[in-house]
Amino acid sequence: MEIIPPYLASTVWLQGKVSPPLLKTRDYTRTLIESNNPQGMVLTVPIVGGSSAAKRLRPEDLEISDHGDWTRIHLGAIEAAYGKEPYFVHLFPEIASVINHYPQHLATLNVLLMEKMMDFLGYRDAIEEIKKLRNENPDRCGDIAKRLETKINPAHSFLEPLFRLGPDSIFLLTECKTV
Numbered sequence: 001m002e003i004i005p006p007y008l009a010s011t012v013w014l015q016g017k018v019s020p021p022l023l024k025t026r027d028y029t030r031t032l033i034e035s036n037n038p039q040g041m042v043l044t045v046p047i048v049g050g051s052s053a054a055k056r057l058r059p060e061d062l063e064i065s066d067h068g069d070w071t072r073i074h075l076g077a078i079e080a081a082y083g084k085e086p087y088f089v090h091l092f093p094e095i096a097s098v099i100n101h102y103p104q105h106l107a108t109l110n111v112l113l114m115e116k117m118m119d120f121l122g123y124r125d126a127i128e129e130i131k132k133l134r135n136e137n138p139d140r141c142g143d144i145a146k147r148l149e150t151k152i153n154p155a156h157s158f159l160e161p162l163f164r165l166g167p168d169s170i171f172l173l174t175e176c177k178t179v
Helices: 025-029 050-056 070-082 088-100 106-121 123-136 138-149 159-173
Strands: 030-033 041-044
Touching: 025 030, 025 050, 025 106, 030 070, 041 070, 070 088, 070 159, 088 106, 088 159, 106 123, 106 159, 123 138, 123 159, 138 159
Parallel strands: none
Antiparallel strands: 030 041
16 A cells, blocks of 8 residues: 655655654645744645545545635745745745646645655655665764754655755655655
């Protein structure tokens, strides 16, 4: 069975520090991004049937509601939070395209967004080399990951390190088992 990622999954989720079975269905509709509020800003994808659907359906069965102006709100919030980061201009258009042309099902949206993030990172091409480097130099790779993690909030969407750190973000995922 394919693992469905949450909406714009967090760094801690990608690191495997949050177990998919522990997530509630509603958690697949939400992400946390940076904001001027110390707790960050939660973005939630509206689903058909609202909170009652999230309580009774599995994540793969949730359909996205066209209620409200959520795409504009989410993209505006992401741009406000990360628009000045160095890699924003390189990844944001890809993310915006998926969100603006969202599919019917939440699971499909989440997978498409994860694919865009991992493609930007070059994950599939680079991860084996990074793992090899980690096996040969575990202390050095661990130090790199720790240094990078001080520049982000791991509870926030993985967009944060991608926009801020670019390809170096892969060092945050060297033990990743969920992608």
